[in-house]
Amino acid sequence: MPQDTELAVRTIGISKEFFGQSVLEDVDFDLRWGEIHALLGENGAGKSTLCSILAGLYHPTRGEMMLAGAPYSPHSPHAALEAGVGMVYQHFRLVEQMTVAENILLGNPDVPVRMTASGLAGRAREVMDRHGLWIEPTKYVGDLAVGEKQQAEILRLLNRGVKVLILDEPTAVLTPREAEALFAALRNLADQGRGVILVTHKLREVQQSADTVTVLRSGKKVAHQRVDDTTTHDLARLMIGDDLEPGSGSVDASHTTGDKLLELHSVSVVSDAATRPELDGVNLTVRAGQIVGVAGVSGNGQRELAEVITGLRTTTSGTIRLRGEDISSQTIGGRIKKGMGFVPEDRLTRGLVLGLEIEDNVLLRSQRDRGFRIGPFLRLSAINQWARRLIDRFDIRGVRKGLPISVLSGGNLQRLILARELSRQPALLVASEPTRGLDVGAAEAVQTILKAERGRGVGILLFSGDLEEVLGISDEVVVMYEGRVVASRPASEVDVAQVGRWMAGLT
Ligand SMILES: Nc1ncnc2c1ncn2[C@@H]1O[C@H](COP(=O)(O)OP(=O)(O)OP(=O)(O)O)[C@@H](O)[C@H]1O
Ligand SMILES: [Mg+2]
Incomplete structure (x- = not known):
């Protein structure tokens, strides 16, 4: 160096x-x-x-x-990389349609243009061994969990010989264990x-x-x-x-646990490429006024589970019911109409349209709401007013009229998605990592909002890599391991150590 x-x-x-x-x-x-x-x-x-x-x-x-x-x-970023400065962005920049190996080796001048898939995978493995990071090189990036995508991104930069490595909120997408592994790898890079x-x-x-x-x-x-x-x-x-306030001692809204909103019976997903099912006979129930928290090391089926529930992925077998009705083969739109809200894990690729202005983004899922239309025309003043109210209520900062939302900071984008989904007053909210990337105050604000929604009878299925969060706000904790639900218990009956053991596949 x-x-x-x-x-x-x-x-x-x-x-x-x-x-x-x-x-x-x-x-x-x-x-x-x-x-x-x-x-x-x-x-x-x-x-x-x-x-x-x-x-x-x-x-x-x-x-x-x-x-x-x-x-x-x-x-340009390219010029920076040539000079030895590389950045892992808050939102990744990998090519989803290529494999891990292809992404890692992409743009490396030492890699011959023609190389077999196994040759590439072998090369990628060498890079991984050298840096103590590991992901299956033949997997497509689009199929990776967010934590794995991040490792692929780091490996890609290391393979380009960066001397200065910048990571923008890398642990926001990692479980505590993955974060520790990342820190060990970073320490190693610094020691070099x-x-x-x-x-x-x-x-x-x-x-x-x-x-x-x-x-x-x-x-x-x-x-x-x-x-x-x-x-x-x-x-x-x-x-x-x-003006730092000591913990405001948030009070739980008293709530009643009611009817079954979401029921999964023996839901499995088997894709051809996978050696084991991605989801294996999952049973799960979310009732009105209940937060069910899903814990697990990333890559153990949480993402697939969120996707089959929201309709992004189809089930191989099993049924999914929303308010008693079988929605297994419904479209995403159909599920939304029936009362499902969705905060996606990959907020930039799935959650928002970055070129659109903020009002349009807030509106994305409410286009058909009557109050915003006169015949075929949109009532812009009503929309503006409504967007303003949401911006205030969720304290979304940085919004300027006429600017696309791509200018918002990461945390403010996250609030915007949450605002949009909750403004539709869904019966069931599926939230993947809703506080990821938020600062302490904002994360607490989001948790308070989730608890308030629960208090109003909304059923919430929360996917979170932050174990303390899962245990802190859930009524019921569900642990996933290798595509299966390996434990399901009231949150009051488990502790971090026990859930950690389940997450690791132990009993
Ligand atoms: N391209 C842009 N055009 C206009 N404003 C921008 C642009 N990029 C960032 N901003 C504004 O600059 C401010 C700082 O944003 P930045 O993304 O650097 O914050 P951050 O510290 O990374 O926050 P977070 O923790 O939420 O990611 C924000 O108010 C944001 O709206
Ligand atoms: Mg940021």
Whole structure:
């Protein structure tokens, strides 16, 4: 690793404006070789923007950058990568129709143009062995769980020889165990002399895994410290400002558990390529006014389960009933009409249309609602008013009239999807990772909203890799392992250790 100077990256007075609005202001940021440097801040603080500037996706409005002591101003992500700076985006950029091996080796000049599939897989395995990360190389990326996609993305960058690796909220999509494995891999990369930037909201992760931390608040750098010299409390105060409130002791709305809303009987999914069924005889019930939390290590069938319930994937056998009616062969639209709401795991590819303005996105699922139409025409003022109300209620920040929602920060996009789904008042909400990527305050706000919906009688099926969240807000916990439901218990009767054992396939 060429280490001409101690500093891998230095930014000097970086500012960024979007449409005249300042998003980063005069940010000085230093990354040393061999360190893991956490970048911390609330939703919308400017973390992704700063990283995207380093990775050549955006150009700063003002300011300079240095890489290994030399001036650095990449004009594209490709140029940044050539210079040795690679970023794993908050939302991945893999080609879904290609295999893991193809994605990892893509664009590597050493790989011959013609190579057999097994040759490619062998090459990919070498790369994985070298870096201590593992995914089945012959799988198609479209079939991977989000956690696996991320590893593929990291491997792709490492295979291109990056010296500076930027990860934008990598653990938001991982289970605690996967996160630990990732940190071990990152430590290894740092020990080899690379510089690693880790964007996160999770204070505990900063303490556990980073050497230094930079805190951004509203686009300004408010601190740069060695992690050993801080506490999580200090960091929280720096992130949020002085108005940090102690836990507001959220009170559960009293709720009654009522009729069966969703029932799955022996639901299986077998795809030709798979050696074992992706779903194997799953039985599951969600009642009105109940939160059922699905726990499991990512890749054990949770995603397939969410997809058969919402209609993105068809069952091989078994039945799915919604309010008593067999919906197994209904379309997604049909299920929505019957009262199902859906917060997808992959919010950018499935949840939203990024080129559309915010009002259109909020409207996506309510196009047929009468109040918004006069004959064939949309009532724009009613729509605007309604969108405004949702934006206030869910505290969605960064919305500007006429701009596509692709400009929102990751956390605000997530709130927008939740707002849209709940505004339709579904009887059953299927929520995949609804708090992933949200900062502490926003995650709590979403959990409070979910609990309030439960209080109003909505049935919620919650998929979450955050075990504490599952145990914290669910009434019933369901554990998946290798496509099967291996345990189903009232949340009050289980603890983290027990659920962890089930997740690992132990009894
Ligand atoms: N392309 C863009 N055009 C206009 N505004 C943008 C653009 N990209 C980001 N912004 C705005 O800049 C601000 C900072 O966004 P950024 O994505 O950097 O936040 P973040 O710290 O990564 O937040 P999160 O934790 O939610 O991902 C937000 O208000 C966002 O709406
Ligand atoms: Mg971000």
